[in-house]
Structures are given as structure tokens and as C-alpha cells.
Amino acid sequence: MEQKSVNISVVVRSRPLTKTEQSRSNNQVRLHDNSVIEVIPKAQNQYPKVYQFDKVFQPDTTQADFYESAVSPILKDFIQGYNCSVFTYGQTGSGKSYSMYGPDSYLDQVQVKNATLNFESLPLVGAIPRVVDELFRILQVQQIDFQVRVSHVEVYNEDIYDLLQDDQQFKEPLKIYEERVSSQNSAQTANRKVLIQGVTEILVKSPQEIIQFIQKSNQNRRIAETKMNEHSSRSHSIFTIQLIQKSTEINQQSFQETEFVKISKLNLVDLAGSESISKSGVEAQSLRQQEASKINKSLLTLGRVINTLVENNGHIPYRESKLTRLLQDSLGGKTKTCIIATISTSDYNVEETVNTLEYMTRAKKIKNMPEITQRVNSKTVLKEYSSELKRLKELLEIQKEQQGGVFISSEEYQQYEEFISNRNDQIKELETQITSLTSEMDNVRQVLEQQSGKYKVLKQELNFATNQYQNRIEDMQVFQEKIDLGKQVEQQNIKTMQEMKAGIKQSITQIFGDNNLQSVQKDFKEQIIQSSTLLQNYQQFMLSQVNQIQAQITQDLNQQRNNLQLYLSEEFDSRLNKVAVQCDQFTAQLANIDIKQRQQQYSANISQFIQQIINTQVQEIQTAVLDSYQQQIDNIKASQNVYVTEQFEFKNVLNQVVDSLLRVQTAQNAQFVQQQQALRQLQDKLDQQQQQSSQNILEYVKSALQQHSTQQSSLVTSAMTQMSAEQAKLGSVTATEASNTKQEQTAFVQKMSQNQKQFMQISEQSKQQLVDAQNTLAVQLQALVDKHTSLQQHVSTQFENTVSKPVNQLLDLTSQKILTHKQDIVQFKNDQKTQILAQVDKTGANLKQNAEKGTVQIISGFKKQIQYKENGFEMLQNIEKECQKALQQIGEQVSTKMDDLYYFQLNSQLMNQSMKTPKIPHTPLQPVDFGNGLQTQQIFGVNRKQAPATPSFLK
Numbered sequence: 001m002e003q004k005s006v007n008i009s010v011v012v013r014s015r016p017l018t019k020t021e022q023s024r025s026n027n028q029v030r031l032h033d034n035s036v037i038e039v040i041p042k043a044q045n046q047y048p049k050v051y052q053f054d055k056v057f058q059p060d061t062t063q064a065d066f067y068e069s070a071v072s073p074i075l076k077d078f079i080q081g082y083n084c085s086v087f088t089y090g091q092t093g094s095g096k097s098y099s100m101y102g103p104d105s106y107l108d109q110v111q112v113k114n115a116t117l118n119f120e121s122l123p124l125v126g127a128i129p130r131v132v133d134e135l136f137r138i139l140q141v142q143q144i145d146f147q148v149r150v151s152h153v154e155v156y157n158e159d160i161y162d163l164l165q166d167d168q169q170f171k172e173p174l175k176i177y178e179e180r181v182s183s184q185n186s187a188q189t190a191n192r193k194v195l196i197q198g199v200t201e202i203l204v205k206s207p208q209e210i211i212q213f214i215q216k217s218n219q220n221r222r223i224a225e226t227k228m229n230e231h232s233s234r235s236h237s238i239f240t241i242q243l244i245q246k247s248t249e250i251n252q253q254s255f256q257e258t259e260f261v262k263i264s265k266l267n268l269v270d271l272a273g274s275e276s277i278s279k280s281g282v283e284a285q286s287l288r289q290q291e292a293s294k295i296n297k298s299l300l301t302l303g304r305v306i307n308t309l310v311e312n313n314g315h316i317p318y319r320e321s322k323l324t325r326l327l328q329d330s331l332g333g334k335t336k337t338c339i340i341a342t343i344s345t346s347d348y349n350v351e352e353t354v355n356t357l358e359y360m361t362r363a364k365k366i367k368n369m370p371e372i373t374q375r376v377n378s379k380t381v382l383k384e385y386s387s388e389l390k391r392l393k394e395l396l397e398i399q400k401e402q403q404g405g406v407f408i409s410s411e412e413y414q415q416y417e418e419f420i421s422n423r424n425d426q427i428k429e430l431e432t433q434i435t436s437l438t439s440e441m442d443n444v445r446q447v448l449e450q451q452s453g454k455y456k457v458l459k460q461e462l463n464f465a466t467n468q469y470q471n472r473i474e475d476m477q478v479f480q481e482k483i484d485l486g487k488q489v490e491q492q493n494i495k496t497m498q499e500m501k502a503g504i505k506q507s508i509t510q511i512f513g514d515n516n517l518q519s520v521q522k523d524f525k526e527q528i529i530q531s532s533t534l535l536q537n538y539q540q541f542m543l544s545q546v547n548q549i550q551a552q553i554t555q556d557l558n559q560q561r562n563n564l565q566l567y568l569s570e571e572f573d574s575r576l577n578k579v580a581v582q583c584d585q586f587t588a589q590l591a592n593i594d595i596k597q598r599q600q601q602y603s604a605n606i607s608q609f610i611q612q613i614i615n616t617q618v619q620e621i622q623t624a625v626l627d628s629y630q631q632q633i634d635n636i637k638a639s640q641n642v643y644v645t646e647q648f649e650f651k652n653v654l655n656q657v658v659d660s661l662l663r664v665q666t667a668q669n670a671q672f673v674q675q676q677q678a679l680r681q682l683q684d685k686l687d688q689q690q691q692q693s694s695q696n697i698l699e700y701v702k703s704a705l706q707q708h709s710t711q712q713s714s715l716v717t718s719a720m721t722q723m724s725a726e727q728a729k730l731g732s733v734t735a736t737e738a739s740n741t742k743q744e745q746t747a748f749v750q751k752m753s754q755n756q757k758q759f760m761q762i763s764e765q766s767k768q769q770l771v772d773a774q775n776t777l778a779v780q781l782q783a784l785v786d787k788h789t790s791l792q793q794h795v796s797t798q799f800e801n802t803v804s805k806p807v808n809q810l811l812d813l814t815s816q817k818i819l820t821h822k823q824d825i826v827q828f829k830n831d832q833k834t835q836i837l838a839q840v841d842k843t844g845a846n847l848k849q850n851a852e853k854g855t856v857q858i859i860s861g862f863k864k865q866i867q868y869k870e871n872g873f874e875m876l877q878n879i880e881k882e883c884q885k886a887l888q889q890i891g892e893q894v895s896t897k898m899d900d901l902y903y904f905q906l907n908s909q910l911m912n913q914s915m916k917t918p919k920i921p922h923t924p925l926q927p928v929d930f931g932n933g934l935q936t937q938q939i940f941g942v943n944r945k946q947a948p949a950t951p952s953f954l955k
């Protein structure tokens with residue numbers, strides 16, 4: 001097949017302008033249509049430059065559209081079996097990582113737990129996750145048996161690091177080695193494949209897994225902040241997906257399964273930015289500058305490789321950088337390659353943009369010869385590995401034996417050693433795969449062999465049946481042909497006879513109608529001679545025909561008989577054998593046993609067996625039921641206990657309540673007593689006070705009276721004294737005066753008695769007041785006593801109403817409830833018991849019924865078996881009868897044919913005789929011996945109405 005060279009495809013993606021860029025002038029870089037970029041030079045006297053690419057993506061192109069248009073077609077080629085490469089090239093901060101992965105840390109947001117990756121909710125996700133997702137979707141839809149392995153490395157400062165390794169191992173740079181591969185294209189010489197020694201290749205089962213690995217490996221990637229990009233990639237990253245597609249073919253003859261594998265690789269390369277050291281703001285002699293110069297060196301080498309390839313200019317300097325060495329096959333090799341150039345349309349970056357566009361214009365001219373990787377027998381792969389290993393081992397041996405030591409560098413030697421151990425591992429893995437596949441294959445083969453055995457038997461049976469059917473059809477055809485022939489001959493005979501009769505009639509008419517006797521006689525004679533000749537000829541012809549038919553029939557009959565005999569014998573034998581075997585088995589079983597007795601015994605055994613089963617089952621059920629009954633009783637008891645405990649606790653609580661109530665009552669009683677005492681004391685006090693006050697009053701009154709009387713008497717005395725003094729003094733007082741004094745004296749006495757009266761009134765009033773007060777106090781006291789009594793009554797009524805009565809009611813209610821509950825429990829127990837017993841009865845009855853049914857079925861089965869046996873015998877007899885009938889029918893058919901022939905012969909003879917022609921000797925049918933003592937006549941002749949004797953093989 002002639003290979004077609006194709007140009008590397010180059011697409012350009014322009015990112016949106018940053019805020020700083022927007023604030024500057026942005027006129028020079030212009031994107032036209034979908035594939036043209038025009039760059040207007042600063043200098044007025046220069047012409048604009050126009051670049052054309054496979055596609056130019058505008059700044060507002062979405063990630064999804066970009067992927068669909070630029071990367072998805074490459075994926076389709078990859079699945080077809082092409083090795084493919086996609087790499088991004090462009091100035092720092094122009095959107096390479098964005099195109100490949102998405103914005104910084106955006107990929108970390110991809111929910112890997114989800115069954116499917118939801119890019120609708122993560123629209124900025126870049127091409128790699130989309131490739132992975134679409135790859136699995138396509139493979140799953142196409143139901144391809146496949147394996148996907150991924151590796152992720154970075155080229156940093158001209159060293160290769162495994163991004164899928166953990167921290168420690170990640171620090172160790174990996175080595176490159178080359179492997180010979182024989183080209184499918186015979187025109188080409190053996191090629192070399194560039195491989196990374198010891199690189200981690202992970203077998204992944206889902207896109208989610210790959211995303212997880214990318215998330216992990218991206219964290220390992222070297223990123224730093226530069227003036228141009230906050231997260232600038234300081235290394236070239238190569239994410240490789242290896243797709244192994246398996247297919248199997250089954251050899252139709254040997255049923256051997258051969259496995260083929262097709263291996264294709266897809267490199268997704270995110271290059272570090274093409275640096276302008278001044279713009280990216282790295283300090284001289286700093287680590288960043290070192291990085292930048294290494295990045296530039298590898299990109300420069302990439303440029304030189306591109307130039308050499310485009311100009312077809314001799315040696316291609318792939319080996320001058322690790323990057324070009326790894327991408328060797330993608331540049332001018334057999335890979336389908338697409339370069340994504342990322343640019344900024346800002347005037348500030350015009351120089352870098354022009355560089356990128358120039359670089360890409362050259363790259364666009366590179367021609368690759370993509371070829372679909374061939375399907376290889378997995379054994380061949382293994383063989384190749386083994387032979388390579390062998391070759392390397394031999395090389396090693398030779399080198400060891402060579403004088404002067406080793407001819408390769410120790411590093412190379414080590415590489416070879418590691419390569420060998422690597423290959424050994426791969427071989428081991430492949431061997432394990434082969435072993436498991438072989439055992440799988442053996443299983444399949446076994447199944448196939450079994451199937452083919454069955455198929456063969458079925459085919460034989462089918463062939464046999466087809467042959468039988470064919471034979472029958474042929475037999476029928478032969479018979480039909482013979483019958484047709486017979487009919488033809490008969491028709492011809494009739495015709496000839498009619499012709500002859502017509503001829504004779506004509507002759508007779510001529511004889512009797514014509515007087516010319518002589519001529520008539522002559523003519524007649526001639527006619528007779530002619531007729532006789534004709535007849536003779538005809539007779540001979542007929543005779544030969546008859547003989548022929550007879551011979552044919554005899555032969556056919558022999559054949560038929562043999563076939564039939566063979567068929568019947570085989571069929572009979574096989575059927576007989578089968579039936580005999582069955583009969584023997586039956587006979588052996590039934591030998592010397594009276595069937596009825598056996599039947600009875602059998603049914604008794606069965607009944608016993610069933611009874612046993614029933615008993616055991618009944619026992620089991622009973623036990624189970626009793627257990628559950630016991631369980632329920634236990635439960636009830638337990639609940640009863642709980643209830644009793646509750647009751648007890650309730651009683652306790654009640655007692656406590658009653659106690660506390662009693663305590664309240666006692667307290668109240670005590671209070672009441674206290675109150676009574678207090679009342680009594682109060683009353684006593686009142687009495688005392690009353691007494692005291694009445695005494696006081698009396699004493700007061702007494703003292704008042706005494707005082708008064710004392711005062712009075714003193715007054716009187718003093719008055720008297722005064723009067724006497726006066727009298728004495730006034731001895732000389734005139735009588736008038738005396739009388740005046742007397743009047744005064746009388747007035748005074750009157751006044752005194754008035755005073756006394758008044759005093760008596762007052763004292764009477766006081767007494768009355770005292771009595772009133774006493775009465776009021778008595779009334780109050782009585783009211784107090786009444787109040788106390790009513791209080792007492794109220795308290796006792798309250799106690800009665802609020803404590804005694806409710807407590808008694810509660811106690812009544814509780815005891816009533818306990819009673820009801822007890823009754824319920826008894827009722828429940830009885831119900832359960834009845835139910836369980838009913839269940840037991842029902843189950844027992846069911847079991848008994850089932851057992852009876854089973855017995856009836858077994859007995860009927862037994863009867864059926866006996867019936868089968870009888871049917872078998874009957875069938876045998878029928879077969880025998882059928883065979884006899886078939887033989888008889890065949891005999892009858894043949895005999896009828898023979899009869900026909902015989903009558904035909906006879907008729908011919910009679911005709912001959914009547915015509916007075918020479919007699920045709922009738923050849924009687926000779927009995928033909930068919931072997932087995934059977935002869936034609938026995939079969940077809942006299943005995944043909946009787947059934948033929950049973951063939952010996954049936955006896």
C-alpha cells in the first residue's frame with residue numbers, strides 16, 4: 001500500500017487581551033476569516049505580512065468549540081490506530097496551558113467522583129480532559145476490547161522527570177533509550193523507537209481516573225511566576241495516552257482463537273513558553289534565567305529540526321535536545337501531528353507573535369507519513385520481545401567475552417541492563433496474560449469441542465435421516481417410473497392390438513368383399529406374414545421388455561429387500577436394544593415380584609415414608625409451634641412481670657401519694673389542733689381578759705367609788721371642818737348668814753347627791769358597757785368558734801373530696817384495671833392457644849392431604865410406568881406388525897406387477913394362438929432366492945395374502 005505524506009496541521013488560537021494590553025494600542029495583528037492573520041508593520045514603508053493556517057480561532061472561541069474543531073478529529077484518527085501528537089507552541093502567557101488543561105487550578109474542580117464528567121458545569125476545561133472523556137465514550141460505544149495506559153513526563157532543564165511518580169522518585173531524572181522496530185513498509189529500513197526508561201505507565205479504567213492522575217501530576221509540574229504569566233510553566237509537559245485495542249479471531253477449522261493487538265499513542269504536549277528574557281523579567285544568573293535559556297535551547301532545536309525537515313537539508317538534529325528526541329516521530333515521522341500556536345494580538349507582543357507565526361509557517365510545511373499501526377498477533381509481540389531480549393543478551397555475552405572488556409559505555413550498559421529487566425517484566429506480564437488467555441481459550445475450546453461433538457452427532461443423525469428420506473423418495477421415484485413404464489407399455493400394447501384388430505378387420509372385409517381370392521389370399525398371406533413378423537418382432541420386443549422389467553424388478557426387489565432388511569434390522573436392533581435394556585431393567589426390578597404386592601409394598605413404603613415425613617414435619621411444626629407458644633407465654637409472662645412490677649411500682653407510688661396525703665392530713669390535723677389550742681388559748685386569754693377587765697372595771701369602779709367616796713367624805717369632812725370653822729368663826733354669824741350657810745350646805749349636799757347619782761349613772765353605764773363588751777366578746781368568740789368549726793368541716797370535706805375520694809377512686813380504678821388486664825391476659829392466652837392448636841391442626845391436615853396427594857401421584861406415576869412398560873411391549877408388537885405389513889405390501893405390489901406381466905404375457909400368447917402364429921413359449925417366472933429362506937413365490941405368489949414369516953432377527 002502506498003503511503004501518503006501529509007502536512008502537519010497548524011491551527012492558531014488568539015487569547016483575549018489582558019487589561020494592560022487593552023489599554024495599549026492593538027492595531028497591528030488582525031485576524032481575518034477563519035484562517036488568515038495579517039500583521040501590519042510599524043514602519044510605514046513596509047508591506048503587511050499575511051499568514052495562512054489550517055484554522056485561526058478568535059479570542060472569544062469557547063473551549064468546547066476549540067476542542068471540537070482542533071483536537072477531536074485527531075482523537076478519531078488515534079482511535080483508528082494512528083500515532084498522533086498535539087502540541088501547543090507560543091509565547092509565555094499566550095494560552096498554551098489554558099488550551100490544554102484550562103485556566104490555572106481549574107482542573108482541580110473537576111468532580112472525579114461523578115460517573116460522567118460534566119463539562120457543562122466546567123466550560124473552561126481544556127483539551128486533555130475532553131480527549132480523555134471522548135476517548136472512553138467512543139470506545140465504550142464501539143464495544144472495543146481495549147486497554148488505556150497513560151504516562152506524564154516533563155522535560156525540565158534538559159532532563160526528563162516522571163510526573164506520575166511520588167515526590168522522592170520524581171526528583172530522579174529518567175533516561176531515554178531506543179528500541180529497534182521493524183517497519184511494516186518493506187521499503188523502509190528498520191526503525192528506532194525512542195522510549196523513556198522506567199517511565200510510569202498507568203493502566204486506567206475510566207476518564208475519572210485519568211483526570212485524577214492529571215490533577216496529581218500537574219501539581220508536580222514546575223511552575224513559576226514571571227512578569228508575563230503568574231503561573232508560567234517552566235517545563236515542557238508530555239502527556240501520553242497509549243491505546244491497546246484487542247480483537248480475536250476464531251479459526252473455523254481448528255476453533256483456535258488468535259488474539260491481535262493494535263497499539264497507538266497520542267502525545268499531548270504543552271510546551272514551555274518561548275521566552276523573551278527581558279519581558280519575562282528574569283534576573284541574570286538566576287534559576288529562572290537558567291530555565292529560560294534551557295527552554296529556549298530546546299525550542300531552538302525544535303526550530304532547527306523543523307527547518308531541516310522543511311528544507312530537506314540532510315541530518316536532522318533530533319538528538320540535540322530531549323524534547324526533539326521525544327517528539328522525533330511526530331516531526332517528519334509516521335505520526336499525525338497538529339500544532340496549536342497560541343498568540344496575543346496585542347501590539348506589545350507583536351514581535352513574539354510574528355516569531356510564532358513565522359515558526360508555524362515553517363512547521364506547516366513538514367510532511368509526515370502517518371500510517372495506521374498494524375494489528376499484530378499478541379504472540380508475535382511476545383516473540384519480538386523475546387528475540388530482542390535474546391539479541392541483547394547475546395550482545396552482552398559477546399561483549400563480556402571480548403578481550404579489552406566492554407565496547408559500550410557503562411551508562412549504556414546500565415541502560416541495557418535496565419532495559420532488559422524492564423523487558424523481562426513486560427514479558428512476564430505478557431506471559432501471565434498469555435497463560436490466562438490460554439486457559440480461557442482452553443475453556444472455550446473445550447466448550448467448542450463439546451459443541452462440535454454434539455454437532456457431529458447431530459449432523460450424523462441428520463445425514464442418516466436425510467439419507468433415509470432420500471432413499472424413500474428414490475424408491476418412490478423408481479416405483480413411479482416403473483408404474484409409468486408399465487402404463488406406457490400397456491398403452492402401446494392396446495394401441496398395437498387396436499391397430500392389429502383394425503388390420504385384420506380390414507383384411508376380412510377385403511376377403512369377403514373382393515372376389516379376387518387369390519390376390520386377396522396373397523395379400524392376406526402377405527399381411528399375415530407381415531403381421532406375424534410384426535407380432536414376432538413385437539413379441540420379441542415385449543419378451544425382452546418383460547425380461548428386462550423382470551430382471552430390473554428382481555434386482556430392485558433385491559435391493560429394496562436388502563435395504564429394508566438392513567434398515568429394519570438396524571432400526572429394530574436399536575429400538576429393540578433400547579426397549580430390551582428398559583425391559584431388562586424393569587424385568588430385573590420386577591423379577592419374581594408380584595406387582596400388586598410390590599405396589600402395595602411400595603405404596604406402604606411411600607406411605608410410611610410420607611408418614612415419617614409428616615410425623616417429622618408435624619413434630620417439627622409442633623415443636624416450632626410449641627416453641628413459639630412457649631416463647632409467647634414467656635413473652636406474656638415477661639410482660640406480666642413487667643406489668644406486676646409496674647403495678648407494684650404504681651402501688652408504691654400510690655402508697656407514697658397516700659402517705660404524703662396522710663402526712664398532709666396529719667399536718668393539717670396538727671395545724672388544726674394547734675389552731676384549736678390557739679383558739680382555746682385565745683378564748684382563755686379572752687376569758688382572762690374579760691375577767692381581768694371586769695375585775696379591773698370593778699376595781700376601777702370600786703376604787704373610783706372609794707376615791708369618790710373618799711373624796712366626797714374628805715370633801716364633806718373638809719366642808720364640815722370648814723363649816724365648823726366657819727361656824728366657829730362665825731359664831732357670831734348672823735342667823736341669816738347661818739341660814740345662808742345652811743342653804744349653801746344643803747345645795748352642796750344636793751349637788752353631792754346629784755354627783756353621786758351621776759356617778760351611779762356613769763357606773764351603771766360602765767357596767768352596762770362592760771356587759772355589752774362582754775356580750776360582744778362572747779358573740780365574737782362564738783363567731784370565731786363557729787368559723788373554726790366550719791373551717792374544720794371545710795378542711796375535712798376538702799380532704800374527703802380532694803384526697804380520700806380520688807385516692808379511693810384511683811385505687812378502685814386500678815384494681816379494676818388490673819382485673820381487666822388479668823382477664824385480657826387469660827383471654828389472650830386462650831386465644832393464642834386456640835389459634836396455635838387450630839394452626840397445628842390445619843398444618844397437620846394440609847400435610848396429611850399433601851402426603852395423600854403425593855401417595856396418589858406416586859402410585860399413579862408407578863401405574864404410568866407400568867403402563868409405559870406395557871405400551872413399550874405394545875409398541876414393539878406394533879413395530880413388528882408394521883414391518884410385516886410393509887413386507888406384505890411390498891410383496892403384494894410386486895406380486896400385482898408380476899401378475900400384470902403374467903397376464904400380459906398370457907394375453908400375448910392367446911393372441912398369438914388365435915392368430916395361429918407360432919407359439920411363443922411362456923417363460924414361467926423363476927423363483928428368486930432372496931436368502932433367509934424366502935423366495936419370490938413365497939412372498940409374491942400363493943402365500944402372499946399371508947403375513948410373511950417373522951424374520952429371524954426379530955425373534
Ligand SMILES: Nc1ncnc2c1ncn2[C@@H]1O[C@H](COP(=O)(O)OP(=O)(O)OP(=O)(O)O)[C@@H](O)[C@H]1O
Nearest residue numbers: 015092093094095096097098103229232233272273
Ligand atoms: N483563550 C483564553 N481565554 C481566556 N483566558 C485565557 C485564554 N488563554 C489564556 N488565558 C489566560 O491567560 C493566562 C496565561 O495563560 P497560560 O498560563 O495558559 O499561558 P501559557 O502560554 O501556558 O504560559 P507559560 O508558557 O508561561 O506557561 C492565564 O491566566 C489564562 O487563564
